Amino acid sequence: MADKRYTGSWESIQKHEVPKWYDDAKFGIFIHWGIYSVPAYAPHTWELGDAQVTDWFCNNPYAEWYYNSVNVGRGPGYEHHVEKYGADFKYEDFIPMWKAENWNPDEWARIFKKAGAQYVVLTTKHHDGFCLFPSKYTDFNSVKMGPERDITGELTDAVRSAGIRMGLYYSGLIDWQFANDPIFDDDDLFGTASPTYAYADFSYNQMKELIDKYEPSVLWNDIGWPKQSEEAMPYLFAHYYNKVRDGVVNDRFNGKHYDFLTKEYQVGEMDRSQKWEMCRGMGLSFGYNEIEGDDQLITVPKLVNLLVSTVANNGNLLLNIGPKADGTIPAEQVRRLEILGEWLSVNGVGIFGTHPSDRESEIREDGMELHYTRKDHVLYVFADGLKDGVNEFLISDFHGNLRPLDERLQIETIPAGDGLLVRTKNYQAGMYAIGLTSEG
Numbered sequence: 001m002a003d004k005r006y007t008g009s010w011e012s013i014q015k016h017e018v019p020k021w022y023d024d025a026k027f028g029i030f031i032h033w034g035i036y037s038v039p040a041y042a043p044h045t046w047e048l049g050d051a052q053v054t055d056w057f058c059n060n061p062y063a064e065w066y067y068n069s070v071n072v073g074r075g076p077g078y079e080h081h082v083e084k085y086g087a088d089f090k091y092e093d094f095i096p097m098w099k100a101e102n103w104n105p106d107e108w109a110r111i112f113k114k115a116g117a118q119y120v121v122l123t124t125k126h127h128d129g130f131c132l133f134p135s136k137y138t139d140f141n142s143v144k145m146g147p148e149r150d151i152t153g154e155l156t157d158a159v160r161s162a163g164i165r166m167g168l169y170y171s172g173l174i175d176w177q178f179a180n181d182p183i184f185d186d187d188d189l190f191g192t193a194s195p196t197y198a199y200a201d202f203s204y205n206q207m208k209e210l211i212d213k214y215e216p217s218v219l220w221n222d223i224g225w226p227k228q229s230e231e232a233m234p235y236l237f238a239h240y241y242n243k244v245r246d247g248v249v250n251d252r253f254n255g256k257h258y259d260f261l262t263k264e265y266q267v268g269e270m271d272r273s274q275k276w277e278m279c280r281g282m283g284l285s286f287g288y289n290e291i292e293g294d295d296q297l298i299t300v301p302k303l304v305n306l307l308v309s310t311v312a313n314n315g316n317l318l319l320n321i322g323p324k325a326d327g328t329i330p331a332e333q334v335r336r337l338e339i340l341g342e343w344l345s346v347n348g349v350g351i352f353g354t355h356p357s358d359r360e361s362e363i364r365e366d367g368m369e370l371h372y373t374r375k376d377h378v379l380y381v382f383a384d385g386l387k388d389g390v391n392e393f394l395i396s397d398f399h400g401n402l403r404p405l406d407e408r409l410q411i412e413t414i415p416a417g418d419g420l421l422v423r424t425k426n427y428q429a430g431m432y433a434i435g436l437t438s439e440g
């Protein structure tokens with residue numbers, strides 16, 4: 001029987017279930033690439049969630065917010081712009097400097113594949129309103145100017161050719177081509193949001209354009225959706241799900257319907273019963289920030305720990321890269337993807353296609369962490385925060401045996417009461433979090 005079609009009602013839409021591919025995927029790559037990649041500057045201040053909102057917007061670490069960081073007329077972003085480019089240099093003057101002259105989408109796809117990424121999400125239109133696709137609703141796009149290429153189309157083809165799913169990000173509520181008063185706080189942010197019915201029609205039409213042209217596996221909307229077209233949302237979702245049967249949408253369409261919840265840098269409250277996704281840059285920014293060198297980026301041990309702890313608690317990790325304006329990915333970001341891919345090539349069996357165990361993650365006072373996943377009857381244990389050489393930890397209420405996924409690791413296992421004592425004999429820091437399996 002043909003798949004049931006969705007109708008334009010909330011009742012119909014809410015019958016959509018999270019498709020297996022998204023639940024199994026566990027790891028994707030976010031890409032923030034745009035005009036802002038030319039100036040590539042933001043002060044290295046705080047992780048989102050660590051700053052007062054009143055401090056955030058004039059000291060914004062997000063390089064993709066460059067336009068507003070200048071528009072506020074004060075703070076390090078503004079001062080940097082005036083000093084380097086002059087007060088009369090406009091944001092749009094960066095467009096002809098974005099040439100993407102060294103961009104090879106197949107090379108990006110090769111890097112993502114080697115990293116173990118199962119899906120990719122590209123910014124098709126960020127808050128600056130510049131579209132990375134040939135929209136028929138605006139000429140402010142990457143085919144008509146700047147790179148003069150359909151970045152979304154070329155990357156979608158390359159990523160899918162590599163056997164990776166393609167998702168699309170869209171700034172649904174904020175578009176500085178329609179409303180560009182400086183944003184100093186959240187009131188300003190939502191005050192500039194979707195100012196008119198004309199914008200609501202524009203964003204609805206562009207989202208439909210993206211669905212029809214690229215049939216993305218993920219619709220990653222940002223900030224929110226225009227109130228003026230909120231009633232039409234079920235039609236948009238029905239159109240999407242009928243066209244992309246195993247597509248997923250995030251929770252940033254005003255939270256009225258979603259396949260997965262989103263977290264940005266910090267986990268905050270966690271509900272393991274719902275599918276969620278953690279996203280973050282490798283540094284404090286999503287867009288490339290030239291002052292964020294290797295020392296300012298997340299370390300590999302912390303990156304592996306983030307992936308393991310996210311997956312063990314029913315999440316996916318969507319790790320962002322910020323390419324340079326010329327189309328190359330900064331070497332320090334590529335290196336992290338390569339190492340993560342090497343770790344996943346050994347331990348991925350305990351990550352991809354697994355489900356959270358009924359065992360909660362354990363964060364011990366000595367810094368050791370135990371995280372659990374399962375696949376059918378097989379239990380996977382990930383131990384992190386270990387020291388070189390010998391470490392001991394108890395898997396309570398466990399009557400099987402465990403063996404390491406990394407054949408370099410030597411362990412002893414000793415039945416102890418109702419559990420199993422595990423002793424590593426030769427742990428080395430380069431093994432990062434170690435994976436153990438109960439599969440014989």
Ligand SMILES: CC(C)[C@@H]1NC[C@@H](O)[C@H](O)[C@@H]1O
Binds near residue numbers: 062264
């Ligand atoms: C999580 C990521 C998509 C961020 N969402 C909020 C934006 O303001 C920010 O620049 C970035 O795109």
